[in-house]
Amino acid sequence: MSELRDLREWISACEKEGELKRIKVQVDWNLELSHIAKLNEERKGPALLFENVKDYTIPVLTSALTSEKRLAITLGVEPGTSMCEMARWWMKVITEKGLIKPKEVPSGPVTEQVVEEDAIDLLRDFPVPYIYPKDGGRYIGTAVFLITKDLETGWVNLGTYRMMVHDRNHTGVQIIKGKHADMHFKQYEKAGKPMPAAAVIGCDPILFLCSSTLVPAQVSEYDVAGGLRGEPIEVFEGELTGLPLPAHAEIILEGFIDPKDLR
Ligand SMILES: Cc1cc2nc3c(=O)[nH]c(=O)nc-3n(C[C@H](O)[C@H](O)[C@H](O)COP(=O)(O)O)c2cc1C
Structure with missing residues (x-):
């Protein structure tokens, strides 16, 4: 391993x-x-x-x-x-050795530099590529993943959905209907609450691999990645969203998807 x-x-x-x-x-x-x-x-x-x-x-x-x-x-x-x-x-590792839940740590290298909402300017601060001439903008998210949480059961999902920068402090996220983050979003929409979400850009690629693979609902990709690694993925509690975030990521955008502010 x-x-x-x-x-x-x-x-x-x-x-x-x-x-x-x-x-x-x-x-x-x-x-x-x-x-x-x-x-x-x-x-x-x-x-x-x-x-x-x-x-x-x-x-x-x-x-x-x-x-x-x-x-x-x-x-x-x-x-x-x-x-x-x-x-x-x-399949052999996952079925024979089983899933391994993430381990909570106080923080990680990713928190060495924290930029607050007022100070962030996504296109100024990050080298976001303009990929195809007919794209509507610059994509900050391709091989990335979004972390969201089930409002009722607490199941934490990691899903790869593409993300295009809209403005200084907003990015779109293209969650196709029926995907796990969409299931979570529907719960928040019904409850009339903004959905906490965190986008992870740059991380141990096994997390990206798991987030873009079909893992059953109510099973966290963190546990699958831990099982494959043979040890728990280290996570810390996001200050803004309370979501478990990977301690060893490069960049994490923490925020909310507001059902009242869809574009
Ligand atoms: C590079 C890459 C980009 C992807 N972009 C999207 C996307 O924009 N929207 C989407 O719904 N699925 C996209 N997918 C597919 C999902 O990541 C995949 O269906 C995954 O299982 C979704 O996670 P979920 O099952 O937890 O919802 C992409 C996959 C890859 C590898």
Whole structure:
């Protein structure tokens, strides 16, 4: 099983295996970054870490899990393991060893820098790429996940839904009807309350893998990821939302989805 805990350890592990390339020349967030990423992906290239994004100091990672070898590194199985064998391994670990609930910790490296609502400016502060010419805006969320909680049972869901920046302190989130966050949202809508939600951008990729995989309702992807890792995922209580947030994430946007403010 893998001992990876965060994105930085994953980047090092991929680099050692020749599965990640650092791009040091300047790349424009405006269509250039996404175009390079797409061409690289079509050629089955490595994960790319764009370290010099025009106008920004924060790097952007693309194509994290687009190869069998990088999936194997993420799961901590032998490189060379096929997709089919990895799927079997996943089911065997989950059924034989079981799920592992997250462990609460007081805080984590992600809280080293906290920016409050009045001070945040998403497009100024983060290198959000403009991906396709016909997109309605710049997408801060692609390989990310949204954390929400069932109002009645307390079940915590992690789901990958794309997110486009709307303005300085708002992002849209495209939750298709029937997805688990939509089930949660309907409860809040009925209760006339804004739904607490947290978007995690940059994290141990096993959490992204679980959040974009079909996991049954009332089962938390945190427990599945813990089971696959063989140890609990460390979480802390979000100050604004009270949601359990991954301690070893890079960026977390904490906020609310207000049924009275849909755009
Ligand atoms: C890169 C990526 C982007 C995705 N974008 C969306 C999206 O915008 N909206 C959506 O409903 N599902 C999207 N999905 C699919 C969901 O992540 C997937 O159905 C997942 O199981 C949803 O979680 P849930 O079952 O907890 O609702 C995406 C998946 C991936 C891998």
